[in-house]
Amino acid sequence: MPYLPALPPAPPPLVRLVQADPQAPAKNPPPERARDLQAQGAGQAQDLSTGIDNTALQPREEGVPVGGALKPGEEVFLDADTQQYDQINRVFTARGNVKMRLREVLLSADQMQVNLDTRLAVAEGNVKLVQGEQRIAGTRMEYNFARKEGVLLNATGRIDTKAESKVRINTPLAADLTGASELPPPPKPRGGILRFEAKRIVFNAEGWRAEDLRVTPDQFDPPELELVSARATLREIGPGSNRLMIDSGTLFFDQNFAMPFPAIESVIDNEKRKPPYEVGSDFLDKGGVYYQQNLYVEFAKNITFQISPQLYIQQALSSNSFLDPKNFGLQNKLSVEYDNGQLTRLFSEINGLVLDDLENRVRARLEHIVPVGNHTLTFSYAYRERFFNYLLGFQTAQSNLGITLDSPLITLGSSGVRLSYQANAALISANTDQPQLDRQPDLGRFRVAGSLSKTITLLQAEFLPLSRETLRFTQIPVTPGLFLDVGTTLVQSWYSSGDSQGYLGGRVSLFSILGRFSRDFLDYTALSLSYNNGFVNGESPFLFDRVASREQVFAGITQQIYGPLRFGVQTGIDLTFGRAVDTFYTVSLDRRTYSLSITYNPVRQTGGFQLRVDDFNWGTNAYGRPDQVTDVVGGVERFNRNGPGSP
Numbered sequence: 001m002p003y004l005p006a007l008p009p010a011p012p013p014l015v016r017l018v019q020a021d022p023q024a025p026a027k028n029p030p031p032e033r034a035r036d037l038q039a040q041g042a043g044q045a046q047d048l049s050t051g052i053d054n055t056a057l058q059p060r061e062e063g064v065p066v067g068g069a070l071k072p073g074e075e076v077f078l079d080a081d082t083q084q085y086d087q088i089n090r091v092f093t094a095r096g097n098v099k100m101r102l103r104e105v106l107l108s109a110d111q112m113q114v115n116l117d118t119r120l121a122v123a124e125g126n127v128k129l130v131q132g133e134q135r136i137a138g139t140r141m142e143y144n145f146a147r148k149e150g151v152l153l154n155a156t157g158r159i160d161t162k163a164e165s166k167v168r169i170n171t172p173l174a175a176d177l178t179g180a181s182e183l184p185p186p187p188k189p190r191g192g193i194l195r196f197e198a199k200r201i202v203f204n205a206e207g208w209r210a211e212d213l214r215v216t217p218d219q220f221d222p223p224e225l226e227l228v229s230a231r232a233t234l235r236e237i238g239p240g241s242n243r244l245m246i247d248s249g250t251l252f253f254d255q256n257f258a259m260p261f262p263a264i265e266s267v268i269d270n271e272k273r274k275p276p277y278e279v280g281s282d283f284l285d286k287g288g289v290y291y292q293q294n295l296y297v298e299f300a301k302n303i304t305f306q307i308s309p310q311l312y313i314q315q316a317l318s319s320n321s322f323l324d325p326k327n328f329g330l331q332n333k334l335s336v337e338y339d340n341g342q343l344t345r346l347f348s349e350i351n352g353l354v355l356d357d358l359e360n361r362v363r364a365r366l367e368h369i370v371p372v373g374n375h376t377l378t379f380s381y382a383y384r385e386r387f388f389n390y391l392l393g394f395q396t397a398q399s400n401l402g403i404t405l406d407s408p409l410i411t412l413g414s415s416g417v418r419l420s421y422q423a424n425a426a427l428i429s430a431n432t433d434q435p436q437l438d439r440q441p442d443l444g445r446f447r448v449a450g451s452l453s454k455t456i457t458l459l460q461a462e463f464l465p466l467s468r469e470t471l472r473f474t475q476i477p478v479t480p481g482l483f484l485d486v487g488t489t490l491v492q493s494w495y496s497s498g499d500s501q502g503y504l505g506g507r508v509s510l511f512s513i514l515g516r517f518s519r520d521f522l523d524y525t526a527l528s529l530s531y532n533n534g535f536v537n538g539e540s541p542f543l544f545d546r547v548a549s550r551e552q553v554f555a556g557i558t559q560q561i562y563g564p565l566r567f568g569v570q571t572g573i574d575l576t577f578g579r580a581v582d583t584f585y586t587v588s589l590d591r592r593t594y595s596l597s598i599t600y601n602p603v604r605q606t607g608g609f610q611l612r613v614d615d616f617n618w619g620t621n622a623y624g625r626p627d628q629v630t631d632v633v634g635g636v637e638r639f640n641r642n643g644p645g646s647p
């Protein structure tokens with residue numbers, strides 16, 4: 001007779017601990033019928049009504065509630081290597097690879113005790129709680145599975161600060177790349193993950209409170225950026241949106257440099273937001289360097305209000321009275337996001353808190369965005385909106401009531417050609433220099449625009465994997481290469497004054513990246529050179545959207561100096577008039593998880609201090625642009641509706 005090895009005993013099948021009574025109200029006390037302890041097979045758990053030594057698994061944390069009813073249809077399942085049931089006290093004890101599941105929540109541990117009457121689960125050893133993208137682990141947990149409330153000791157885990165939004169916004173003429181810019185990098189891993197450690201976490205269905213907290217956006221150890229605080233609170237305020245409040249503490253850089261930081265309060269979600277503190281420069285509206293404090297208020301889960309008091313530091317220091325109301329300003333932003341994907345935004349700013357000449361101190365913009373298939377339809381009204389039209393400098397449109405249809409960025413088949421288009425109808429009051437019109441005429445305008453572009457890779461090195469070495473000074477591995485970008489833009493505008501303006505332009509750009517930005521010295525150089533030329537037919541009666549020049553060249557360089565320190569300059573020169581129309585100087589300190597940069601533009605007389613923390617949703621306007629300043633290229637306003645400076 002052949003030898004047959006003995007098979008190990010089959011593990012106990014899954015036990016259905018509790019099943020909600022669909023006939024009972026949700027707030028009834030825990031049901032006590034025998035049907036609440038149903039099993040899928042006989043002998044699932046050893047029945048031990050005598051004393052069991054489970055001292056370590058007895059509840060001892062204060063603040064964890066007892067009782068509670070499950071919602072109709074909810075079931076709690078338990079699985080483990082060994083399971084014991086105390087029929088008198090209605091207590092399950094499980095040991096070895098214990099897993100308890102309730103809907104999307106999975107709790108696992110080395111050993112666990114579940115009380116069916118109190119609805120308490122006490123877990124010890126390698127405790128892990130998984131709910132969607134959120135994962136936390138610890139040494140011990142007491143958890144009310146009916147109310148989803150509990151306490152976790154010696155916790156480690158991660159917070160996912162990213163969420164999908166129901167609102168989709170198309171950027172106008174997204175394919176029309178103008179000026180000098182670096183080539184978009186290859187897709188990077190999904191960021192926005194904060195790792196944390198805490199001595200104690202108290203949590204419920206709405207959020208959690210952590211004590212003795214250490215948190216970092218770095219996915220490598222030891223972390224290069226770490227925040228230490230006595231307490232932090234995270235509370236859900238809407239789908240995919242949470243309010244994070246961190247007490248004052250210490251910020252550690254590379255484990256050897258520390259600096260204190262004040263208490264912060266911020267909202268983390270899919271939308272880019274300003275950091276709590278902001279420093280910038282704007283000579284036109286604020287007299288130079290200014291400080292801005294950004295505060296967020298949630299009236300409802302879908303309504304966000306930002307109020308930002310401002311101090312015009314440079315203007316105040318040069319005035320007779322530092323506390324003169326003219327040295328203070330106020331900015332407000334309101335955002336309402338609807339379940340159907342629509343979005344309402346309001347931006348307003350008062351430059352100087354005085355009543356005299358108020359009509360020339362206020363700027364405002366209101367817009368309502370409606371998705372139409374994969375397009376977006378924007379209804380808008382703006383008062384004293386500020387534009388930058390390169391050769392013509394800053395211009396202000398006194399009022400602008402309009403409707404705009406924006407296409408998504410469309411890739412035409414496998415050709416790699418990108419297409420985007422726009423249609424706009426508006427009633428506009430703005431400055432003109434035409435003598436037959438009033439100084440600020442009220443005119444109607446209808447405009448259509450379209451753009452085609454294609455990027456061609458001429459040379460490209462091998463992509464390197466993610467590692468501490470390739471990510472020393474950058475979020476993604478830098479790949480050297482040489483790229484050619486070509487494009488064309490067609491714009492036609494008609495005005496109720498009988499004027500019209502047409503523009504057909506073309507662009508040829510070269511981008512190159514040398515080095516991988518992973519060594520200490522001269523291991524990164526980014527060069528860009530772009531030539532734009534076109535044909536202009538007619539002229540806009542307004543100054544803010546006029547195509548004043550048809551031929552420009554843009555050039556830029558960003559150079560690593562040493563380690564994370566880089567210096568960059570980008571400039572645009574109008575070849576027709578032979579003068580610089582735009583120039584940016586940037587000094588940056590770049591690391592894997594954060595970057596600090598200072599930007600100044602002598603042409604616009606603007607600048608700013610920019611902060612990036614991983615893919616955390618703090619951000620500032622590109623190149624230090626002031627809020628609500630819109631560039632005009634080829635006669636088209638290029639609104640930034642996705643960035644922190646958008647209304």
